[in-house]
Amino acid sequence: MTDIADGITLIDTLLGGVPGRTSGYLVAGEAPAFVDPGAQTSAAHVVATLRAAGLGPDDLAWIVLTHIHLDHCGGAGELAAAFPRATVVVHERGVRHMIDPARLVAASHVVYAEHAPMYGGMSAIPEARVVAAPDGHRVALGAGRELEMIATPGHARHHMSVLDAATGTVIAGDAVGAHLVGGGLYPTVPPADVDIAAGRASLARLLAWRPQVVSASHFGPVGAPADAIAVADEQLAVMGEAALRGWIAGGRDAVEREIERALPLEAAVGTAESAMEWRALAWYQNNFDGLARWAEGAATPPGAA
Ligand SMILES: [Zn+2]
Known part of the structure; x- marks a missing residue:
């Protein structure tokens, strides 16, 4: 406490x-x-x-x-x-x-x-x-x-x-x-x-x-x-741009590649112990799925199928 x-x-x-x-x-x-x-x-x-x-x-x-x-x-x-x-x-x-x-x-x-x-x-x-x-x-x-x-x-x-x-x-x-x-x-x-x-x-x-x-x-x-x-x-701005770029270039896997390039976890959090915890909890990996889903919506013009 x-x-x-x-x-x-x-x-x-x-x-x-x-x-x-x-x-x-x-x-x-x-x-x-x-x-x-x-x-x-x-x-x-x-x-x-x-x-x-x-x-x-x-x-x-x-x-x-x-x-x-x-x-x-x-x-x-x-x-x-x-x-x-x-x-x-x-x-x-x-x-x-x-x-x-x-x-x-x-x-x-x-x-x-x-x-x-x-x-x-x-x-x-x-x-x-x-x-x-x-x-x-x-x-x-x-x-x-x-x-x-x-x-x-x-x-x-x-x-x-x-x-x-x-x-x-x-x-x-x-x-x-x-x-x-x-x-x-x-x-x-x-x-x-x-x-x-x-x-x-x-x-x-x-x-x-x-x-x-x-x-x-x-x-x-x-x-x-x-x-x-x-x-x-x-960080959100960089992540959003990278996710959109990735989604348009090649879907979910490309979102992951773009995020790893634009906002690398280890560099952002600064320590190996912290990065390990992000991966152990899978919160880092879950981000790619969340961003891919957001980018899919954001990249689709309103009214498009
Ligand atoms: Zn939470």
Whole structure:
């Protein structure tokens, strides 16, 4: 547990039992919130950590989700069961999947392939306990403090960032990419609904908020926020151009070749250990599939078959 700002504690949600991969955030208040419980396979650890931090079953008011990928939301069902007064807050597009996660889990497992057991599935959450968060939705923590959720699509259509005005903190989910094992940032653009232009617009919106702290789900606070956002934006721009070039030249395999040339993983993240982790999790490889799907749509003129 690490405090990243006054009243905001990072808890390692230990994807696959390994530190430094996925983070959740306990935001203190009369009505405390926990942002991104992590995968279902992390839920027992997260509940135990919150109990050890002094939260009894009635003490958690909100479970906030940056988006509905299983490494962020998969444990929400177990967390909701362990904290029966908590309300789950999620992007409007995510609500039905929290109530009936079967399709979300099946589609996610196709992407995760042999890594699916590391994530696990998801338990359904009663409809009465799920709230849809439109852009600008506010989560009241008591005593005037509140979290603001803003739509930051790009990584996914259902992606939101969580802002704490009291400390100038952005809990950014995957909007700025990821940095693993102390390496540099690199984009996370997996299937199925990556949008490069939307991702860059989301970064501009986060920059305009002038954050003091930006924390990536994978993993933890980035350095100087404005510099990190500029790096993330440049990386998305380079990646988008390379993916389009590749798609037009030769489909998915050419997308991979163009990305490896334009934004080589090792050079971007800076250390062999970090690059190994990107490959071990297959997040690096998943990017090619996400980008190929995006490029196919972006390269097809509207109205064309
Ligand atoms: Zn993620």
